[in-house]
Amino acid sequence: MSVSRAVEWGVLQGMRKVETVEQMPEEYRQVLLKLIGALASTEFASVEQHQPWINRGPTPEDRYIQAQIAADEAHQGFIDCRLLRSFGPDGAALADDLLRRKMGEHQLDAFNVPFESWIDTIAFCFTMDLVAWYHLRAMENSSFAPWAREMTSMVHEEKFHASFGARRIADAVRNPEYARLAEAAPGDVQRAIDKWYPRALDTFGKSDSRASQLAVAYGLRRWGNAELRRMYREDIDAQLTALGLTVPPEDRGRKIL
Numbered sequence: 001m002s003v004s005r006a007v008e009w010g011v012l013q014g015m016r017k018v019e020t021v022e023q024m025p026e027e028y029r030q031v032l033l034k035l036i037g038a039l040a041s042t043e044f045a046s047v048e049q050h051q052p053w054i055n056r057g058p059t060p061e062d063r064y065i066q067a068q069i070a071a072d073e074a075h076q077g078f079i080d081c082r083l084l085r086s087f088g089p090d091g092a093a094l095a096d097d098l099l100r101r102k103m104g105e106h107q108l109d110a111f112n113v114p115f116e117s118w119i120d121t122i123a124f125c126f127t128m129d130l131v132a133w134y135h136l137r138a139m140e141n142s143s144f145a146p147w148a149r150e151m152t153s154m155v156h157e158e159k160f161h162a163s164f165g166a167r168r169i170a171d172a173v174r175n176p177e178y179a180r181l182a183e184a185a186p187g188d189v190q191r192a193i194d195k196w197y198p199r200a201l202d203t204f205g206k207s208d209s210r211a212s213q214l215a216v217a218y219g220l221r222r223w224g225n226a227e228l229r230r231m232y233r234e235d236i237d238a239q240l241t242a243l244g245l246t247v248p249p250e251d252r253g254r255k256i257l
């Protein structure tokens with residue numbers, strides 16, 4: 001998707017996109033700082049989650065793709081940090097804090113949970129990288145121009161991660177040889193889906209979040225939390241059903257509604 005010069009939706013629609021922090025109204029600045037900070041926290045956290053499984057995938061392709069995914073997440077995290085630092089001392093402090101945090105201290109629950117097996121690792125890519133793709137897709141052509149430009153590569157990276165996860169989960173379900181190589185016991189795939197699905201839905205945030213509404217109004221995001229969660233569910237539920245897996249009940253294990 002190409003990046004337009006004008007804001008595409010919301011209360012600033014038709015105005016020139018925002019290029020620098022100095023141009024931002026204070027509320028816009030706060031919402032954007034929160035948005036980029038939350039995203040950055042997931043990038044560094046997921047590198048930590050992937051790390052124990054790097055080079056342990058069942059095939060050479062698995063090993064190389066997973067290493068690429070971890071590298072993409074680290075790279076995305078540094079892009080987010082560079083933008084955070086452009087906000088001045090509070091943004092820089094936020095970036096430094098994110099770079100220091102370890103598993104258990106990350107902002108979003110799903111990113112404090114270790115990967116327990118290879119099946120668990122690919123189930124994360126299938127479910128959680130698809131969450132990331134929906135989040136980033138909602139910020140394509142964002143009203144903050146530097147952010148919109150980053151989306152032209154980040155969105156495709158997340159699609160690559162999620163489709164790798166989807167393909168390998170399908171292999172684990174349908175291809176006994178792959179399941180054997182991945183050391184998958186019967187029921188492991190469903191258990192991994194049951195583990196990540198509620199956390200994936202939670203990651204979209206509170207349905208009545210004011211920051212989410214403001215992000216849409218300011219042209220930063222195209223859709224709010226509730227709508228993104230609904231779009232995601234439609235997508236992943238159909239994929240799970242097509243694989244003969246059970247879609248977990250929407251409210252099971254949920255912490256954020």
Ligand SMILES: [Fe+2]
Nearest residue numbers: 043073076132
């Ligand atoms: Fe990412």
Ligand SMILES: [Fe+2]
Nearest residue numbers: 129132158161
């Ligand atoms: Fe990703």
